Amino acid sequence: MSRVATNLDAYWMPFTANRDFKKKPRVISGAEGHYYTTEDGTRLYDMFSGLWTSGAGHCHPKIVDAVQKQVAQLDYCMTFQVTNNKAIELADRVTQIAPDGIDHCFFTNSGSESVDTALKIALGYHRARGEGNRTRLIGRERGYHGVNFGGMSVGGMVPNRKAFSANLIPGVDHIRHTHNLERNAFTRGLPEYGVELADDLERLCALHDGSNIAAVIVEPIAGSTGVLPPPVGYLERLRDICDRHGILLIFDEVIAAFGRLGTPFGAQRVGVTPDIITTAKGLTNGVIPMGAVLVRDSVYNAFMQGPENMIEIFHGYTYSGHPVAAAAGLACLDLYEEEGTFEQAKALEQQFEDLLHSFADHKHVIDVRNYGLMGAIEMAPRDGAPGARGGETHKKCFWDENLVVRNGMDTLQFSPFLNSDPDEMQQSFEGVRRVLDSIE
Numbered sequence: 244m245s246r247v248a249t250n251l252d253a254y255w256m257p258f259t260a261n262r263d264f265k266k267k268p269r270v271i272s273g274a275e276g277h278y279y280t281t282e283d284g285t286r287l288y289d290m291f292s293g294l295w296t297s298g299a300g301h302c303h304p305k306i307v308d309a310v311q312k313q314v315a316q317l318d319y320c321m322t323f324q325v326t327n328n329k330a331i332e333l334a335d336r337v338t339q340i341a342p343d344g345i346d347h348c349f350f351t352n353s354g355s356e357s358v359d360t361a362l363k364i365a366l367g368y369h370r371a372r373g374e375g376n377r378t379r380l381i382g383r384e385r386g387y388h389g390v391n392f393g394g395m396s397v398g399g400m401v402p403n404r405k406a407f408s409a410n411l412i413p414g415v416d417h418i419r420h421t422h423n424l425e426r427n428a429f430t431r432g433l434p435e436y437g438v439e440l441a442d443d444l445e446r447l448c449a450l451h452d453g454s455n456i457a458a459v460i461v462e463p464i465a466g467s468t469g470v471l472p473p474p475v476g477y478l479e480r481l482r483d484i485c486d487r488h489g490i491l492l493i494f495d496e497v498i499a500a501f502g503r504l505g506t507p508f509g510a511q512r513v514g515v516t517p518d519i520i521t522t523a524k525g526l527t528n529g530v531i532p533m534g535a536v537l538v539r540d541s542v543y544n545a546f547m548q549g550p551e552n553m554i555e556i557f558h559g560y561t562y563s564g565h566p567v568a569a570a571a572g573l574a575c576l577d578l579y580e581e582e583g584t585f586e587q588a589k590a591l592e593q594q595f596e597d598l599l600h601s602f603a604d605h606k607h608v609i610d611v612r613n614y615g616l617m618g619a620i621e622m623a624p625r626d627g628a629p630g631a632r633g634g635e636t637h638k639k640c641f642w643d644e645n646l647v648v649r650n651g652m653d654t655l656q657f658s659p660f661l662n663s664d665p666d667e668m669q670q671s672f673e674g675v676r677r678v679l680d681s682i683e
């Protein structure tokens with residue numbers, strides 16, 4: 244049996260055009276700092292910091308060291324009925340940097356699990372308070388909340404839902420997305436128009452009666468459907484409507500948390516505090532899969548009643564609070580603090596914004612969007628071939644410019660390292676420009 248991975252047949256890749264990919268695979272075998280390496284020694288600059296995951300750079304020595312030590316000391320320990328010291332410490336540390344009043348932390352292994360956990364917590368919270376009629380969940384068009392059934396149902400990414408439309412969970416409704424090319428194209432930061440779209444929630448309260456709605460889930464800034472910053476005042480208005488109707492507000496911060504918006508949590512940057520926050524990715528800098536759901540005191544306390552020998556929430560994963568993941572998380576929080584990673588991210592924002600918007604006059608470009616260190620360049624689709632221009636850009640960046648760039652259809656998405664080097668960032672965008680200039 245061959246020991247070299249030359250046959251890709253067995254490998255079914257996630258969110259990838261498998262047949263096209265396998266004709267000319269793009270395979271990474273190493274990483275250091277801001278670069279990937281391939282088997283033949285080529286270095287590629289990573290313009291997406293993993294998959295929004297690795298803001299502090301790849302193979303950060305402090306995280307590597309913590310993981311190596313932990314795996315040799317306590318490789319695994321169940322967290323049902325006993326637990327490990329690292330999980331306890333990480334929950335405490337994460338809640339210390341969370342928005343005021345968000346004081347409890349439940350561990351998962353991914354963003355999708357965090358979302359489904361949050362939805363279950365919301366339903367359980369209302370039931371525990373004697374409002375078990377509050378079962379409706381509200382998402383938003385063009386939201387992305389992972390791929391499990393709950394997250395897919397509240398999500399608004401059409402291809403994800405299409406194949407499963409008959410099997411999505413019942414009792415879900417959506418408010419409209421906030422993307423408005425006509426009025427907001429080429430806005431720097433938060434767009435001016437669209438605050439009134441938050442009133443969609445009021446409309447759904449009128450339709451279903453607000454007393455039947457358990458929670459609303461939104462990304463503070465929609466990421467995976469193309470970086471859609473919220474209109475000025477929009478999140479405040481959502482918060483206000485939730486308060487008036489007793490609805491929990493969930494921020495899905497799987498991307499926004501841990502510095503992507505220059506603050507520990509996105510909530511702190513946008514100045515709106517939700518009741519529940521979902522996280523993953525930057526919690527461990529992507530090194531070990533881990534997520535966390537953070538909740539307000541009032542949510543946690545609602546569960547802490549009844550006989551004390553009884554389990555309060557029948558929910559958890561074998562790897563919730565895995566000690567090696569938790570050790571990676573603790574190392575991340577240490578280095579974020581010691582190296583001032585979130586402040587570094589904030590300081591890079593202006594340059595990032597300017598670089599992105601320098602594409603505004605490019606013949607293929609129909610919009611540029613940015614907030615924090617999240618950015619997108621939207622290109623016009625080719626006639627009859629949506630996604631082709633974006634796909635070709637991704638491949639040419641990889642093969643011709645040694646750049647890893649992500650495209651969602653014809654929108655290029657950018658997630659620079661929180662500690663990017665300004666010169667490297669500049670050079671990487673010059674490479675993207677050469678590619679855009681060279682394609683039809």
Ligand SMILES: Cc1ncc(COP(=O)(O)O)c(C=O)c1O
Nearest residue numbers: 353354355387388389495497498
């Ligand atoms: C906002 C948001 N929620 C949930 C998820 C799903 O996370 P995962 O892929 O870790 O399950 C993602 C992934 O990008 C995300 O961006």
